[in-house]
Amino acid sequence: MASLISCPHCGARPKEEFTIKGAVLSRPAADAGHQAWTDYVYLRDNPRGTHREYWHHTSGCRRWLVVTRDTVSHEVGFCQDAAAAKLAEVRP
């Protein structure tokens, strides 16, 4: 029915503007091996509690976001631009 996502670019917006891709996973290197790639493409956790997902602000700024939400309470926590998240992960 309703829910609001705090887009770091657009502010609080209704969830209908967003498209969810799924868990935030790190894309393996091309030589990471078959197991790593099978995990990346097919295997997903179904966590109880905190979950980090890629959300696309499809009907807004069209940025991909990393949204942290709680699968039990539905609380939406930290929302970060996916590019910023990836670059922060690479730099340190």
Add this chain to the structure above:
Amino acid sequence: MTSYRLATGGLVNRAAPLAFSFDGKPMAGLEGDTLASALLANGQMLVGRSFKYHRPRGILTAGASEPNALVTIGRRERTEPNTRATVQELYEGLEARSQNRWPSLDFDVGALNGLLSPFLGAGFYYKTFMWPAPLWEKLYEPFIRRAAGLGKATHEADPDSYEKSWAHCDLLVVGAGPAGLAAALTAGRAGARVILVDEGSMPGGSLLFDTAMIDGMTASDFAREASAELQSMPNVRLMTRTTAFGWYDGNVFGAVERVQKHACDPASHLPVERLWRIVAKQALLATGAEERPLVFGGNDRPGVMMASAMRAYLNRYGVAPGKATAIFTCNDSGYRLARDLEAAGIEVTAIVDSRPTAPPGYRGRPRVIANAVVCQTKGNKSVSAIEVLHDGRSETIAVDALAMAGGFSPIIHLACHRGSRPFWSEENAAFLAPQDLKDLRIAGAAAATVGIAACIQEGSAQAAAILSELGISCRPAALPNVEAEEESRPAKPLWSIPGIKGKAFVDFQNDVHLKDIGLAVREGYGHVELAKRYTTSGMATDQGKLSNVNAIGLLAEARGVSPAEIGTTTFRPFYTPVSFGALTGAHSGYHFQPVRKSPLHDWAAKNGAIFVETGLWYRSAWFPRGGEKTWRESVDREVVNVRQNVGLCDVSTLGKIEIFGADAAEFLNRVYCNAFLKLPVGKARYGLMLREDGFIYDDGTTSRLGEGHFFMTTTTAYAAGVMNHLEFCAQALWPELDVRLASATDQWAQMAIAGPKARLVLEKIVDDDISSAAFPFLAAKEVSLCGGKLHARFFRISFSGELAYELAVPAGYAESIADILMNAGAEHGLQPYGTEALGVLRIEKGHVTHSEINGTVIPDDLGFGKMVSATKADFIGKVMLEREGLKAADRLRLVGVRPLDPTASFKTGSHILEKNAAATLENDQGYVTSSAFSPHIGCTIGLALVKRGPERLGEEVVVWNGLKSEYAPAILCDPIFVDPTNERLHV
């Protein structure tokens, strides 16, 4: 005797009579009436038949919880079944009809079900009608469904409009009774943004029928003054006729505003209902409490009513329940009704009080029978007497109305919508809302607070606490002076009543009676969730608003535990039924989804196009000409004309994406499986995009218009998906790449000009040299048109296999350029062609679309194996493409197929079998992905995915259509039926 309108009193407008009808009988009501109060004023106590036993039923409540008085109102396309007469405002000309009776309400054949009742107890359909089994579906179930039921919806389309809206506030107050009004006033005066919603037609809640005096005013005048002050505040929005039906994540509340449900002829410029999503920083529930029925024999007979409802009809609507009323109570609240009835001059025959003694302070005239219970009512279609048990004997008392006061249950539904459970309070004899809810508080009777003064005080105090949390300062307001009878604390609830005779109903709407609850416990369905499903108590349109707490109390007694141990069933939205119209909003009919039209739509329309819906797009499918009787004639002509002369096709619906940046080439190199890094400026290339699992995702041509500027085209269907995918790759996977993306699908109109004479036509309007030497196959560049009047993008690419170009012009110039081309091409036989001809041309040339790229194919399956780069370090899909199964020898691979008999044909989706093989799953060799009649070949041709296909060219097979049991002998062939050496492309 029956109910009637008193000569004076109430908030109804006696100067404004309203005519209405019930079951065709003309009646008169007053402005301010509900349908229920008007029916009672007309002495109509029988208003419906019950769900299962077809028992006569009357009006039980004066509000949203009504289980009995469900009627169908309106006529033809505005027919609305299951309308609660207790909340439907009366309007001039309202037509109401009773439900679930045949042939008439007074004489209902279905009432015979009452005789069958020993067979119709809880879970009866699991136990009876079991044999013979086939009869269940054919006879028993249809019969039971017909006999049991509510109103019938109309099949006609809804003529009215609906809309949806968002609202934002600091404080949402739900319920405009004493607590809600006080809270809204406190917050409004402090300057907070307040929304106050109330389901009623006027604010006030219980104040509208209470006899208390507040600051020297009647309670209803106080409510009117308070709402007038709220309405004068610019920071307060007071919404009546608005039910908050659900509490959702993020403190968002769903509410439905009945804008014109009280109007005979709704104004067409307004919606009849408006669905609100209200985002509240904080919310306060001041939703009041629901009075509980008492469970005794015949407690469903018309004339039996909730005590508080009787007060509402008496004080707000000026309607008397009868001439001789009895009150059955287990607490002090029944005495308030007695006092009001006495004041109105209506005889109170007896007050039957289950407690050992009457309240010590009671000085009224009516006879009080303490330590007594009503064990049954008597009467035909309305109550005529009650049987009272006291002092070990039974006494029959003649009455024409009976009020029941079983205590109050706070209305806490919204507080429980987000997963928290209510808890049982022994002290308050009620389930209370879960505590410590985030951003939601409860005040007034909803928090089990008793008395108007205390509710006002609490509403104001809760609002002040909320304001301080929001950082808004507020001065403590002086509380009004309330003169009202002192209210006592709730008494011990009375669940089971001794000496009951006849059916004692727990859930009126579902005809669940006391014995059903006992049966559920005995048969092992004593858990509250199981008992609900086994007995159906608490289901249907009222969701057990009256019955649930009684059912829990009775379950607790039967199991010998406290109601705390039983707990409640899960509260879910919606609080009251919400129409599909309101949920749909404006998205119906023409507005169900947007229509996308190509910039060349009008051009196509004036050239006679027949359009076809593809997703949201309307694409020109073919262009019939005089004398052509079938679509095939038109399509064949268009195809032949492209092969012999030249055709023009609108391909604007293809997805178009501008890609800029220093790393744009590297980016494309990673998203396509073939190489793009070294694509020269001024060249187009066919690109194949894989999914990460190695299967093909989409295809299209991408042209390099500058060192750091590419122009990508996608298929029509996947335009949005590819854009999302590229954005994901650029932002989430490789943010270090310097690349920027912009969708340009709607900005460019694109035309394919195909056929051996294409260049002759284009030379007339393109200023640049487009000779084959200057502009060879796969050239791409910006050109000038019509003597420099317009710049366009020009590509030498071909989907048809002919000499062909695509010309992209800014969308606004689409029609004029197409007109110019049509004029220029007239002498060369230029004709428009549509998507049907486009399809035939590409099948003849063996080009694939999403019919072939169906999620199961990898590049090699389509003969694109050599395109996949072996040297690139990485690209989307590279690793998974190496899986063993994707290299299997017997994969389905692309071939052509044609019938042995040129007059035979086959359909797309047909399966391929070996010659003489039976049509079994094991023998399946593959299937036809695309098929068309080819004017060029002179027969039906097809593309097919067949096991080891390319190795089997020349093999005779059978094309089998299992839907029609058709077998067509055919031969597998090269998928390229036209110009396999590509000579035509290069002329």
